[in-house]
Amino acid sequence: MSSQPNRLAKGGMIDRSKLVRFTFDGEPLTGFQGDTLASALLANGMSLVGRSFKYHRPRGILTAGSEEPNALVELRSGARREPNTRATTIELYDGLAAASQNCWPSLRLDLLAANQIFSPIFGAGFYYKTFMWPAAFWEKLYEPAIRRAAGLGRAAEAPDPDHYEKTNAFCDVLVIGGGPAGLSAALAATRSGARVILCEEDFRLGGRLLAERYEIDGRPATDWVEAAEAELESLANCRILRRTTVQGVYDGGTYAAIERVNDHVAKPPAHEPRQRLWRIVAKRAVLAAGAIERPIVFGNNDRPGVMLAGAVRAYVNRYGVTPGRRAVIFADNDDAFRTAEDLAQAGVTVAALIDARKSASPRAQAAAETAQARYLSGATIQQVRGGHGVRGIVVGDASGNTERFACDLVAVSGGWNPTVNLTTHLNGKPQWSDALSALVPGTLPPRMSVAGAASGSFGLGAFLAEGHDAGLAAAAECGFTAKVRGTPAVADDAGATPSPLWQVANSRGKAFVDFQNDVTVSDVKLAAREGFRIPEHLKRYTTLGMATDQGKTSNANGAAVLANVTGRYVGAVGTTTFRPPYTPIAISAFAGHHRGQDFRPARLAPSHAWAEEQGAVFVETGPWLRALYYPKRGEEPQDAVNREVANVRKAVGVCDVSTLGKIDVQGRDAGTFLDRVYANTFSALPVGKARYGLMLREDGFVLDDGTTARLAEDHYFMTTTTANAVKVMQHLEFAQQCLWPELDVELVSVTEQWAQYAVAGPRARDVLQAVVDPAYDLSNAAFPYLACGDVTVCGGTPGRLYRLSFSGELAYEVAVPARYGDSLVRAIMQAGAAYGIAPYGTEALGVLRIEKGHPAGGELNGQTTAHDLGFGKMLSAKKDFIGRFMAGRPALTDPERPSLVGLRPLDRGERIRAGAHLIPKDAEAVAGNDLGYVTSIAFSPSLNHWLGLGLLVRGPERHGEILRAYDPVRGGDVLVEVRPPCFIDPEGERLRV
Amino acid sequence: MRIKCPYCGERALEEFTYRGDATVTRPQSLEPSATDAWVEYVYFRENPAGLHKEHWHHSAGCHAWLVVTRNITTHEIVAVEFEGEGAKT
Secondary structure, three states: OOOOOOEOOOOOOOEEEEEEEEEEOOEEEEEEEOOEHHHHHHHOOOOOOEEOOOOOOEEOOOOOOOOOOOOEEEEOOHHHOEEEEEOOOOEOOOOEEEEEOOOOEOOOOEHHHHHHOOHHHHOOOHHHHHOOOOHHHHHHHHHHHHHHHOOOOOOOOOOOOOOEEEEEEEEEEEEEOOOHHHHHHHHHHHHHOOOEEEEOOOOOOOHHHHOOOOEEOOEEHHHHHHHHHHHHHHOOOEEEEOOEEEEEEEOOOEEEEEEOOOOOOOOOOOOOOOEEEEEEEEEEEEEOOOEEEOOOEOEOOOOOOEEEHHHHHHHHHOOOEOOOOEEEEEEOOHHHHHHHHHHHHOOOEEEEEEEOOOOOOHHHHHHHHHHOOEEEEOEEEEEEEOOOOOOEEEEEEOOOOEEEEEOOEEEEEOOEEEOOHHHHOOOOOOEEEOOOOEEEOOOOOOOEEEOHHHHOOOOHHHHHHHHHHHHHHHHHHOOOOOOOOOOOOOOOOOOOOOOOOOEOOOOOOOEEEEOOOOEEHHHHHHHHHOOOOOHHHHHHHHOOOOOOOOOOOOHHHHHHHHHHHOOOOHHHHOOOOOOOOOOOOOHHHHHOOOOHHHOOOOEEOOOHHHHHHOOOEEEEEOOEEEEEEOOOOOOOHHHHHHHHHHHHHHOOEEEEOOOOEEEEEEOOOHHHHHHHHEOOOOOOOOOOEEEEEEEEOOOOOEEEEEEEEEEEOOEEEEEEOOOOHHHHHHHHHHHHHHHOOOOOOEEEEOOOOEEEEEEEOOOHHHHHHHHEOOOOOOOOOOOOOOEEEEEEEOOOEEEEEEOOOOOOOOEEEEEEEHHHHHHHHHHHHHHHHHHOOEEOOHHHHHHHHHHHOOOOOOOOOOOOOOOOOOOHHHOOOOOOOOOHHHHOOHHHHOOOOEEEEEEEEOOOOOOOOOOOEEEEOOOOOOHHHOOEEEEEEEEEOOOOEEEEEEEEEOHHHHOOOEEEEEEOOOOEEEEEEEEOOOOOOOOOOHHHO | OEEEEOOOEEEEHHHOEEEEEOOOOOOOOOOHHHHHHHHHHHHOOOOOOOEEEEEEEOOOOOOOEEEEEEEOOOOOEEEEEEOOOOOOO
């Protein structure tokens, strides 16, 4: 319990009654409830927490927020290990285990720090210059070596055991940031009656009010925060999202936010997500994201113990921790020198206030007096002494005098940069403010306003007033105009208006601009010398601002150093573009529940459970799970398929075809409509008949095929392929609504309303007669091939019967409302038992259709024409239809186009592979000799050899020719004989019996 | 992006399917002289830096085909109509 040597005796918003145990690099430590990992490490006197990316420099904690570039750790272990987590945002919890990263063998003794010695070759562009040659060395030598030497944390290697979710929210006013301006905006808008969502990145509302010793209405500002929070909690029209970072702004008032629901516990409670991705749609937004303090660039400004002044105040005031025992403050603005007062108040010795401004500031002088510290104006830090931590500084003034100070903490401030990031996400451009020497919001996303420090105004009074006005205005724009009371009284603290010191000239040691990517002033100079003179180029060449912190503490200084080096005005240098996300987001949060087999919902046919009982192996077909084959115990897949195919050819089989797209087409002009969307004619189809139809795209290529039945004069029933069901429906709706709105036709997708089964094989009629009620005559004369009509089955259940055949055998498709599907397939199986019925899956379906030469997926590939598929004669010349004109283009009817043929191996024992290229028998296997390729293959149990379909130049003229089917990928080189596509019963006698 | 469907109200982008230019008109003629018109209709598209009329299908909603007038550079949507309401321009 005597640990935490740097914990102040009192103060801070931590619960000292709740001791929290955690480990860092295996060392057991303690902190308190309300600590972050960073504040707890500081309380334990640990200022060295990591090693830098390139040079393995010892690094500490620079900030107290999500902008932290240095204090990156690996959090948790095993499958939950998360690299590059900012210690400044990790809430301490009991059992937390964190480890330093990018050091070997240990944090204090990191041998890879030798990289510093070689720093000349690690300068800007070193990848491009050093590892150019020979190319083969890159993969084997350079990259692995660089990866070992440079880098950040290690990702977990096991799948993430936690789950993540996505959700939506809608509101009138979204307030981004729960500091003084944000709270003030949320209060005003909520009191007006608007629906408000307030997002705060921290686990606690208050923003800078938690870190400063401000007063509001004569009481500590934290009292006002608590009252505001309590009021907002009590009002039903306000939702507060803590631990929630708004990450991006999108069109139409859409905002993405990440809520860290359970990152502050070791393991999320059962059924709770670790993180939640919010999509918030807001009519208005108030951005109150605050500001981020700028470091100053000087030699060894990255030593552990050099910390932003605002962060020092946060650790002292909010966490009751002093980051050091003897402090020096180095700044160019009055705001920072308040740190001296806060440290002195906490009993910490302040050695000196180093004011970079030439003329002494009364405000800073007063602070020095309070802290009983030396005050030096017109002075800068020339040198930082100490390796693993600050041991002292050397201060120099304009006349060249130097003075040494012993200290272990340097609080630095170069002023504040408004957090403009979200204002630029929709192509907004920030603008340079000379008054602030910072970028301030320029053009804003539609319906967003900015309040508080984010807008570039400083001072507590301004924060509260601006927030209030912005909240009120946003609510009013949404129609909420109730009168609300104004903002409380504050003793206004003058805003920071620095005359900034960006960098200390001629200080000793490496002067870092970007801490996380180890970019120094020398790198910026080198880049400028080599012509990279605009920030976007500088960024790519030096990686400045490209690290996980995206340059939150470095972009401004980078631009300023670049301006200095190139002799330009800093406001004219410009900036890089800020893009979402604001802070790094776990990929899992984007995936949400859509992982593995839950990537998308699976659609199940009505008889899925029955198929499972039959032992079916399923395959994804579009969004559906379909039975691939039904293996018997111990049966090999190929044997199962062979058996299923043979059973259809010799006896009878049943196949679930419910997944085919089904579209009900009704209306006086239904026939005319179908004539225009199909290449062949449907208006002349008699009632009670079905017909194969071919659909083209407007560019003349084949879109889809299927059968359409005419159930009544004004009623057709269309089927599409399973894969194209959605696309065809959309295509038809476009034709109906946009091309020919004058036609009287209505379309309804009824795919899910009907369960449909193909019963195929010589005994199909016998089976159907036992299922369809006796009133219906199924004889060939009464119900011939391509007949269709309403029937009842199983004693009165309404259904439809179609005499269609994909297999080439005597076959029917029988349909019932989906809820009867399971019962019907069981009835079919029962009725078929006497005839040897067996279910067959999509694999057998494929074999049957290849034996018959029917084109399907491999041939309907979006690149084939009706002519290619042998359907040229189906293109009606008597009517206009979609694709007609373009299908007639010479190139699309060129006989040189590859067109459909059947293929069988010359040596019947050999196997043909799909994808093999067809080349002349004695020709060399080069692209110039390519005549086409194999589109589909199957082992035909009926013929007892492999066969295939292919697309072949002048295919129909080559029947009987011998070609090479050349498959270099799998080493296949087989002689094949070109045949007509149909191998079984080409006259179609079997299906007409 | 959010589109205000005249039937369903304002809905998120992923409910809609984009088709493209809504200003083209399908030629009536099937004569060889209409080749240029057909090629224009099937392949050629304007890509104005500014307002453009586009076809969007409310595929996860009411299945209406909509003509959306959208500023391509800002994604601002200024009108959403059913086909036929807005004259083709």
